[in-house]
Amino acid sequence: MIPDSTITEIKNRIDIEEVVGDFVSLKRKGQNLWACCPFHDEKTPSFSISPVKGFYKCFGCGKGGDSIDFVMEAEKLNYLEALKYLAKKYGIEIKEEELSDDELKEQSERESLYIVLNFAKDYFVKSLSSQEGKSIGHSYYKERDITDDIMQKFELGYTLDKWDGLLTAAKEAGHSLDLLEKAGLVIPKDDRHYDRFRGRVVFPVHNVSGRVVAFGARALKKDDKPKYINSPETPVYHKSQILYGLFQGKQAIRQQENCYLVEGYTDVTRLHQIGIENVVASSGTSLTTDQVQLVGRFSKQLTVLFDGDTAGLQASLRGVDIILANGLDVKVVMFPQGHDPDSYAQELGANEFKVFLEDKAQDFIHFRLNLLAEEAGNDPLKKAAAIKDVVGSISQMPDQVKRTVYLQEASNILQIEERVLIGEMNKVLRQTSKSRATSAEYVPPPKEDVAPQQKTDATSGAYDLDNLITFQERESIRLLLQYGFSELDEGKRLHQYLFSEFEDIVFKDPVHAQIIQEFKDLLSTNKEIDAQHFIDNGSPEVRKLVIDITHERHHVSSLWKDKFKIRIPSETEASKLEHSAFTNIMRLKQRVVRKLIEENLDKLKEAQTVEEESEYQQMHHELKLTEKEIADQLGNVILK
Structure with a gap:
């Protein structure tokens, strides 16, 4: 267990801009920072970070919180693991208090997997310094001209040519056989286990925050098959969601605003060695949406480096469509026949290779158009196929302006009327739209400051009232948290006024009611209470609500203002603050009373006896009088 003093130190040292910036590329707009949300697929940034308040909030998927919440969500960690992650990032030593047996059992499997994978990485690095490692593993790296600095940077290693070298060392260190198997480090066979990786050089695979999640191991003997053995999928490793080299290259990718995509581990290490760090590898697998x-978190430009192997080039080019579909700009570089980035960089040297990349980078659509036009020649069937091919790629682009520009260029290069290309693309878009309509798509929840859609059935009035009551309750919470200890004109604190009015109000939303009650209870401690208290100590539901309310200046959409006559005056002066609080409380009471009137009218319609009917009529009369009193204070006209 981490002591409270250490937790406080971690929270005081955290810089949310630094924490989030490790995962996404941030752009400053005013006081806040913005990015595309790392937690859902979006093309337009709706993810906002407030460095002053230390919060983040996505207005697309609704997720929000502080730095600890972000790390928990981004790395899929629990609270304790997130604290350890941040402590390591900021160089804070953690001296854990002794855990109980129950707490020890609760140590997460994910954290245990990270620990054993890190142990394996250290074992492979250490094995490289053994006699066998030096003569075989180290010799391989030297033959490939991989420097010691690069070996250390990527934590390259070697695994001894033994059936149980890692297995024995891990068990001696106290790691369980079950955990080693779950981490993909050992393989069971005939009631025994043996090392997955033996007699190979090893490339650790890191996730975006630098934790080892898997390994790739290359054979050194000609008769060893396959050439590469990779870790299997585990609870912490999903190969479709990992890019080799992203951890080491993310800062350069952000700074260069471009990411080079290569195929293999040694392509990445070679480019780093010559000073090109903005590079990642798909590790021989087809590129995935994830x-x-x-990559899109750090740059909207991706440059694909294709090996000089023309066989299968078209299939590789079609794989680029997935990049276009996610809104990234794509360039391509073709290498000479028989070369890949690793071999060609060795042949040219650092300076000439960098010039080569700059000179040979072509816009992907232009490259594709010219290649298809050359292949089609005067063959009408090939030309028709080329048109469908390139239109299919252009249609993937979410940006309509880009689609239009590229269609015009396609018309010129392929020498075909633009209207034909437009017709073909519309056909593709219609087909895509139909397929999406039948598939599960991400649908962002409605923003909380947007009015609900008008309904045509009899429930629309009740629906609007429920949402209005919720809105006014939220506004009461906001005023209490942001201005509760502000002084009003007569010297009274705002929280005193609010709680005197809350006495005749029952908050419908349980989270709202919980905050009101806790705030009231805390007043007896004579401490000033603010939003941060609830963020630090509240339940997940309370934390989310408070972050939503306090993340940025409250505003109301014009639709709400026009439809529901909501008015939020400026609260810079005591008199205006008091007026705002008064108006909000009276609006809340007015809508609660209107809700009671509607519910009472429903009961009146269903009255079974004269006595019941008389009772409901009397209640209706009293409620209408109350509604009129509130309206008089607000200056409203009440409909009969």
């Missing part, structure tokens, strides 16, 4: 979105 991987593209991962």
